[in-house]
Amino acid sequence: MLPIYVIIVFAFCGFIAYRAKKNHTIATREVLSVYILLLALFIWTLLVIGMGIQGIHVSLIKRIPLLWQPFIPILISAVAFLVSKTLRKALHRIASTTPWHWFIFFQGLRIAALGGIIKGLKGEITSSFVFWVGIPDLLFGISAIFLGWLLLKKAINNRFLFLWNLIGAAIILLPIVAFMNYFMNEPGFVFIFQFPMVLAPSIVVPMFVLLNLLLAWNIFTVSRKIL
Numbered sequence: 001m002l003p004i005y006v007i008i009v010f011a012f013c014g015f016i017a018y019r020a021k022k023n024h025t026i027a028t029r030e031v032l033s034v035y036i037l038l039l040a041l042f043i044w045t046l047l048v049i050g051m052g053i054q055g056i057h058v059s060l061i062k063r064i065p066l067l068w069q070p071f072i073p074i075l076i077s078a079v080a081f082l083v084s085k086t087l088r089k090a091l092h093r094i095a096s097t098t099p100w101h102w103f104i105f106f107q108g109l110r111i112a113a114l115g116g117i118i119k120g121l122k123g124e125i126t127s128s129f130v131f132w133v134g135i136p137d138l139l140f141g142i143s144a145i146f147l148g149w150l151l152l153k154k155a156i157n158n159r160f161l162f163l164w165n166l167i168g169a170a171i172i173l174l175p176i177v178a179f180m181n182y183f184m185n186e187p188g189f190v191f192i193f194q195f196p197m198v199l200a201p202s203i204v205v206p207m208f209v210l211l212n213l214l215l216a217w218n219i220f221t222v223s224r225k226i227l
Contacts, residue, residue, distance in 0.1 A: 001112060002199040006045060009207040012106055013038055020094045030090035037080050037087060041073050041203065048202040052195030061193060067180055069202040070172070070209075077210055095218035100161070103215045104148040107168060110141030110208060126188030132179065136171040137205075158223045165216035169209045 014035070021031040048069070051057055057069075080087055095103075113134040120130035147164060150156045176183075183189050191197055 001115070002196045002204060005109070005112065005204045006199055008109070009204060010038060010042060010045075013207070013211075016094055016098045016102070017090075020090075020097055023097065025093050025097045026090045030086055030093070033080075033084055033087040034090050034094070037077065040076050040080070041207075044073055044076065045199075045203045048198060049195070052198045055195075057193040057195070057198050058190060061184075061190065067176055067183065067192070067201060069198065070176060070206050073203055073206040074210065091214060092218060092221060095214050096222060100215065101148045101151045103211060104144050104151055104161075106211065107144035107208060108141050108148065110137050110144070113137040113141065125191050127183065127186045127191060129183050129186070129189060129192065132175050132183075133172065136175075140168050140171055158219050162216050162219045162223075165212040165219070168212040169216075172205055172209050 017026075017031055017034040017038075020026045021028070026034075048057075081091070113130075116125065116130040117134045117138060119125045120127075120134070143164070147156065147161075151161070192201055
């Protein structure tokens with residue numbers, strides 16, 4: 001499923017950028033800045049795939065005892081965002097003109113965390129990581145279905161939507177940062193570095209987090225009074 005998820009997240013991001021360009025929301029230069037960012041992330045994904053097939057991620061555990069993969073795509077995106085005014089303008093317009101319920105329903109794909117939880121319950125994965133991160137991620141994915149429906153009914157406000165997106169990012173980032181040493185000392189944690197599982201922390205999950213942050217930032221900029 002993870003290779004399919006990689007295709008889905010890139011296809012979604014590429015589509016909303018293409019849609020904005022087709023609707024004349026953003027100019028050619030602006031859409032190119034988005035495509036360049038996606039290309040950089042795609043190149044990183046190819047590197048992850050190559051390293052995963054060769055088993056390099058697993059071998060690096062002894063040298064670099066950190067769950068560093070999720071931060072690479074986030075760092076790439078953050079640097080591009082801070083450096084390029086054109087990219088910031090493009091992302092703002094894309095997020096503003098893309099129906100927000102698309103972003104919300106897309107987060108519903110995070111219910112795939114159920115697979116890891118089931119494997120953990122069966123004992124196929126012995127690391128508690130699948131519960132610490134998987135259960136909140138699953139619940140967030142389920143909440144996305146209900147929240148998307150409520151958004152269509154205009155039954156929620158921007159403040160709640162803003163906070164919900166921040167929570168979506170936090171339930172992934174906070175456990176990784178706060179409990180990284182604990183997870184890394186678990187014998188079963190090696191599963192996260194094995195291919196194709198390594199695609200989850202390396203690109204799939206960070207892309208969901210980045211979309212959370214994109215929508216939260218957009219809501220904040222269009223409605224400064226939400227805080």
